[in-house]
Amino acid sequence: MKIEISEVANLPTKYGNFKIQSFKEGIKEHLVIFKEPLSDNPIVRIHSECLTGDTIGSLKCDCGDQLTTALHTINENTGMIIYLRQEGRDIGLLNKVNAYALQDKGLNTVEANHQLGFAADQRHYEVVETILAHFNITSIRLLTNNPQKIASLKNVTITERIPIIIKSNKYNDKYLKTKKDEMGHLF
Structure with a gap:
C-alpha cells in the first residue's frame, strides 16, 4: 500500500494542544491527531469520519460525542486519534443521507445499508497498522466498542480495550x- 505522509503540524483546539499529520491512501486522506509524548502503549481511538455527527452535531448517532470524548481522553492522557475518511461506514455521504431517509421510514441502520445494496459495515482498517508502524507503536490501549476494529489489528498488541460509552x-x-444487538458492539 503506497501512502503519502505529510509533515507534522501543531493543532491548538478547544480540547487541548495537539499535533496533526495526514496519511494519504489513494484518494482518501486520513488524519492523525496526537498528544506527545507518545508512550510505549498509548491510548488510540480509531474514528471513522461522520460529517453529520462530528461537525454538525447530529443526534441520530453517537459519533460526535465519541470524537469529543476521545479528544478529551487523549488531551488528559496523551495518545492519538486516527481519523479515517470512511463516511457512513464507507458508503459515502450521499448514500448515508439516503440511509438516514430509510431510517426515518422505520428501518434500522443495518437494514437501511442493506436496502441500498451495501454491507452493514464496509469499513476497513489496514491503514491503521501502517500509521501505527510509522510512529513505532507496537502495542496500544484501544478506545472502542467495535469488535471489528479489535479483530482488524493483526500486527499490533491490544493490551486493553477501553469502552467509550455515550x-x-x-x-x-x-x-x-x-x-x-446486530453488529456486536461492546457496550
Missing part, C-alpha cells in the same frame, strides 16, 4: 441498540 437520546436509542 449516553443515548431519543434519536439514537434504536441506532445504539442495533449496533449492540
Whole structure:
C-alpha cells in the first residue's frame, strides 16, 4: 500500500494542544491527531469520519460525542486519534443521507445499508497498522466498542480495550441498540 505522509503540524483546539499529520491512501486522506509524548502503549481511538455527527452535531448517532470524548481522553492522557475518511461506514455521504431517509421510514441502520445494496459495515482498517508502524507503536490501549476494529489489528498488541460509552437520546436509542444487538458492539 503506497501512502503519502505529510509533515507534522501543531493543532491548538478547544480540547487541548495537539499535533496533526495526514496519511494519504489513494484518494482518501486520513488524519492523525496526537498528544506527545507518545508512550510505549498509548491510548488510540480509531474514528471513522461522520460529517453529520462530528461537525454538525447530529443526534441520530453517537459519533460526535465519541470524537469529543476521545479528544478529551487523549488531551488528559496523551495518545492519538486516527481519523479515517470512511463516511457512513464507507458508503459515502450521499448514500448515508439516503440511509438516514430509510431510517426515518422505520428501518434500522443495518437494514437501511442493506436496502441500498451495501454491507452493514464496509469499513476497513489496514491503514491503521501502517500509521501505527510509522510512529513505532507496537502495542496500544484501544478506545472502542467495535469488535471489528479489535479483530482488524493483526500486527499490533491490544493490551486493553477501553469502552467509550455515550449516553443515548431519543434519536439514537434504536441506532445504539442495533449496533449492540446486530453488529456486536461492546457496550
